[in-house]
Amino acid sequence: MSASDNEREKIAPQPKTWTMPVVLMTTILALQLIIAIVTYPFLPDQVPSHWNAAGQVNSYAPKLIAIGLFPLISFMLLVVLRGLVKMGPRLTRDGESSNRFFIDITLSGVMLLMLVLQLTVVAISLGVKLDLPFVICFVVSLFFIVLGNYMGKLRRNFWAGIRTPWTLTNDTTWERTHRLGGWLFVVGGLFGLIASFVPQLRFVGIIVPAIGVAVISYVYSYIVYQRVTAHDSQHSDPF
Structure with a gap:
């Protein structure tokens, strides 16, 4: 490795893989899987899958689909979409770490919303009024x-x-x-x-x-x- 290569590494170090948002996303996905596995035996065959504007349930789905859909969406966000972002073209070399952090924060927020919706579906299915x-x-x-x-x-x-x-x-x-x-x-x-x-x-x-x-x-x-x-x-x- 030449001296110039060493200088470039010092000037532009490689970003850390396990940043705070990545840890958060991985934790959310793990929680979703645990919730789906633990609660599945106790849920009715049909669970709420859609609500109207007033917050009333107007559609149901098999519990495997309704409960498994939330971890699947989170997995797609964490693995597929985040991978596509990494492979995408770059319009500027400045602010790469800031862009990556913002995208990870955005994906974390969407995954957190999926977790909240999953918990809500489980709670309502088990008779909790929310x-x-x-x-x-x-x-x-x-x-x-x-x-x-x-x-x-x-x-x-x-x-x-x-x-x-x-x-x-x-x-x-x-x-x-x-x-x-x-x-x-x-x-x-x-x-x-x-x-x-x-x-x-x-x-x-x-x-x-x-x-x-x-x-x-x-x-x-x-x-x-x-x-x-x-x-x-x-x-x-x-x-």
Whole structure:
């Protein structure tokens, strides 16, 4: 190995495989498998698989499918989707570790939601009364807040973040849009937390922040891109 190779390793060390989010995802998957195995003999043949907007069960499925589906989804997220992200193209060399951490945090949040839904299905099947709309609204709102706190550190990539035609082609547009998007996610998550305690607002507490973040971020990214390109063209014009 040459001296230059040693210098490159010192400058850009390989990321750790077992980071905090990876440990969390692996733990969640293990818990899901344990819950499925331990509770399976005690569950009825048909367990809840779908709820209406009011939180009432309106569909049932065989317990093997309903209980086994949650660990399967988590396994796909941890192994397949995370593997695809690693093999995907890179738009920039900067911020790789931040991007990987954000994606892992996002996958961890989705897996945690799968765990909560699995526990809810098991509890309701065993006769425990739970307010599912409250649980979902509360957990999703917390998820929004967590994502919002990390979004500003995300760098341009194909897999995660606010990916519009303008953020994907311009670093400045990407960074400004994600700074705003981070604040929007936090505000939307706080609104959702409050709405989760008001039954009439729970559905609104999830849908409105999600749509609001998407629309505002999309429009804002276009405005920023137009300003950045106009500024660059003015300074690059020798006349």
